[in-house]
Amino acid sequence: MNLAYNKLGDRNQPHFSPALWSYMKRIIYRLTRVLISVFVVITTAAYSDAQEPPNALNPEYEKMVQLLGDSSFQIRERAQKDLTKIGLSARRELASGLRSPDPEIRSRSRRIYVDLMYEDFEQKLQRFIDDVDGNLEHDLPGWDLYQKKIGTSEAERKFFASMVRSEASLLRSIETRKGLVELLQERVKRLQPYGNYTPTGPTIPQVQSIATVMLGASQLSIAERETLVSPVYNLLNYSQIKSQIIDKPDSDVGKRMTREWAALATKSRNKTLGLMLILNYGFGETGIKVARELLNNTTSYSTSEQYAAICAARFGGAEEIELLQPLLTQKTLVHSWSTPQAGGKLIKTQLRDTVLIMLLHLTKQNPKDYGYRFSRPSPIFVYEVYSCGFAEDDNREKAHQKWTSWWNENGKQWLEDNKKPEVSDDLNK
Numbered sequence: 518m519n520l521a522y523n524k525l526g527d528r529n530q531p532h533f534s535p536a537l538w539s540y541m542k543r544i545i546y547r548l549t550r551v552l553i554s555v556f557v558v559i560t561t562a563a564y565s566d567a568q569e570p571p572n573a574l575n576p577e578y579e580k581m582v583q584l585l586g587d588s589s590f591q592i593r594e595r596a597q598k599d600l601t602k603i604g605l606s607a608r609r610e611l612a613s614g615l616r617s618p619d620p621e622i623r624s625r626s627r628r629i630y631v632d633l634m635y636e637d638f639e640q641k642l643q644r645f646i647d648d649v650d651g652n653l654e655h656d657l658p659g660w661d662l663y664q665k666k667i668g669t670s671e672a673e674r675k676f677f678a679s680m681v682r683s684e685a686s687l688l689r690s691i692e693t694r695k696g697l698v699e700l701l702q703e704r705v706k707r708l709q710p711y712g713n714y715t716p717t718g719p720t721i722p723q724v725q726s727i728a729t730v731m732l733g734a735s736q737l738s739i740a741e742r743e744t745l746v747s748p749v750y751n752l753l754n755y756s757q758i759k760s761q762i763i764d765k766p767d768s769d770v771g772k773r774m775t776r777e778w779a780a781l782a783t784k785s786r787n788k789t790l791g792l793m794l795i796l797n798y799g800f801g802e803t804g805i806k807v808a809r810e811l812l813n814n815t816t817s818y819s820t821s822e823q824y825a826a827i828c829a830a831r832f833g834g835a836e837e838i839e840l841l842q843p844l845l846t847q848k849t850l851v852h853s854w855s856t857p858q859a860g861g862k863l864i865k866t867q868l869r870d871t872v873l874i875m876l877l878h879l880t881k882q883n884p885k886d887y888g889y890r891f892s893r894p895s896p897i898f899v900y901e902v903y904s905c906g907f908a909e910d911d912n913r914e915k916a917h918q919k920w921t922s923w924w925n926e927n928g929k930q931w932l933e934d935n936k937k938p939e940v941s942d943d944l945n946k
Contacts, residue, residue, distance in 0.1 A: 574613065575609075575610060578600070581599055581600050581603075582607075582613065582614040585614065585622045585625040586617070586621045604636075611633075642678040642681065642682070646671065651669060657681055658681070658692050659677075659680070659689070659692055662692070663680075666735065667773070667774070672768075673770055676770035676771065680725045683723050683726050684725070687700065687704055688729060691732065691733040691736060697736065698744070702745065704726075705730050705748045705749060708722040708752060709748065709752065710758075721758060722752065724761050724762060728774045730745070730749060731749065735781065746787055746791070750791075750794060753798075754797060759798070779794035779798065780795075780800075780803050783795075783807045783811065788821045791807070792824035792825060792828060795828060796831065796898060797897060804831070807828065808828040808837075809829070809840060811825040818844070818847045819851070822868060824902075826844060826871055826875050827875060829841060830878050835935040838879055838880075838932070844868060844869060844872040845917065847867070847868040848867045849868040851866055851868050851902070852865075852905075853865045854903045860908075862909070863908065865908075866907075867906070870905050871902065878899050887916040890908075
C-alpha cells in the first residue's frame with residue numbers, strides 16, 4: 518500500500534496517495550449503492566409487512582426470530598439456518614425482527630432477508646429465461662422495449678437477465694423516461710475505463726451495462742442522443758471491451774446491439790465515429806448499407822465521406838466503383854502529416870486521393886504505380902488514412918489522370934468481367 522505520513526504534533530497520521538484514494542472512493546461508492554439497494558428492499562418489505570394484521574404472524578416463526586438473539590451462539594446459528602430453509606414464507610416475521618430492539622436479532626434478520634430476497638430475485642430471473650414461449654407475466658423493467666427491439670429467444674432472455682442484474686435502476690428509468698438524458702450521460706461517464714483506475718489498472722465495465730445505455734439511447738431523439746455518441750464510441754473502441762464483443766458470432770446479442778448502435782451513430786453530427794466502429798468491428802453488411810446511403814445523399818464533403826468510401830471499398834466489390842467515381846472531383850483536405858521520407862514537405866490527403874486508392878484496391882492495382890509513395894496497408898482501413906496523400910500537387914494530378922486514362926480504356930470491360938453472376942429464380946427455390 519502506497520502511504521505517506523504527515524507529522525501532526527507528536528502523532529503520525531497516514532496520508533493516502535491520490536490513486537489509492539480514488540480507488541477507495543470508488544469502492545465506497547459501489548458499497549453505498551449496494552447498501553442503498555438493500556435498505557430500500559428491507560424498508561419496503563418491512564413497511565409492507567407492517568400493514569398486515571398481528572394475527573398474520575406465525576408463532577413458530579416468531580419464536581425462531583427471537584432465538585436469533587439467544588445468548589447461545591449455537592442456538593443463534595441454528596435459528597438462522599432454520600429460517601433460511603423456511604425462506605420467504607417467514608418474511609413477515611423477519612421484517613418484524615428488523616424492528617427488534619435487540620441489535621443481534623436485527624442484524625441476523627437483515628442478513629437472512631437480504632439473502633432470501635436475492636435468491637428470490639434470481640429464481641424470478643431464471644423463470645423469465647425459461648419462459649421462451651412467453652406464457653408467464655414478467656414485470657422486469659425495460660422488458661417491453663427490449664423484446665420489441667431485440668427479441669425473446671432464450672439467448673436474448675439470458676442477455677436481458679444479465680442487464681437487469683447490472684442495471685435494474687437504469688432500466689426502470691428507461692421505462693419512465695424521466696430525466697433519461699441526464700441519467701444516461703451520468704452512467705456512461707461512470708463506465709469510462711480511463712476515469713476508473715484502480716491500483717491494478719482501469720475498471721472494465723460489463724458489456725451488459727453498455728448495452729443498457731445503448732438501449733436507453735435508442736429511445737432518444739437524434740438531438741438528445743448527440744451527447745452520447747462520443748462517450749459510447751470511447752467505450753466500444755476500448756480494446757478490452759472490444760475483445761469481449763468482436764469475436765462473438767453475429768447472432769450474439771451484445772454484438773448485434775453494438776452493430777445497431779454503430780449504424781445509429783452514422784446518423785448523428787459526428788457520423789465518422791459510427792463509421793469507425795463499423796470498420797473496427799468489421800460490420801460488413803452494415804458498412805455497405807451505410808456507405809451507399811451516405812454517398813448517394815451527401816451534399817457536402819468531409820472526413821465522414823472518406824470513411825464511407827473506405828467502407829465501400831473494404832466490404833464491397835465491383836458494384837461500388839460507380840458509387841465512388843463521383844467523389845474523384847472532391848478536393849476537401851482530410852489529412853496532413855509529415856515524414857522524413859517526404860524531404861521536409863507536408864503530405865496532404867484530399868478526399869479524392871483516398872477515393873482513388875480505394876478504387877485501386879477494388880480493381881486490384883498497385884498504388885505505387887500511381888505515385889502513392891507513402892501508402893501503408895491496413896487490415897481495418899485498407900490503407901492507413903493518413904498515408905493516402907501526396908507531397909506534391911503534380912504527382913497527385915498525374916495519379917488522377919492515369920486513373921482516368923485507365924478507366925476509359927479498361928473500365929467497361931473490367932466491370933463486365935467482375936460483375937456478380939445473376940442467380941436464377943430456380944436456384945432460389
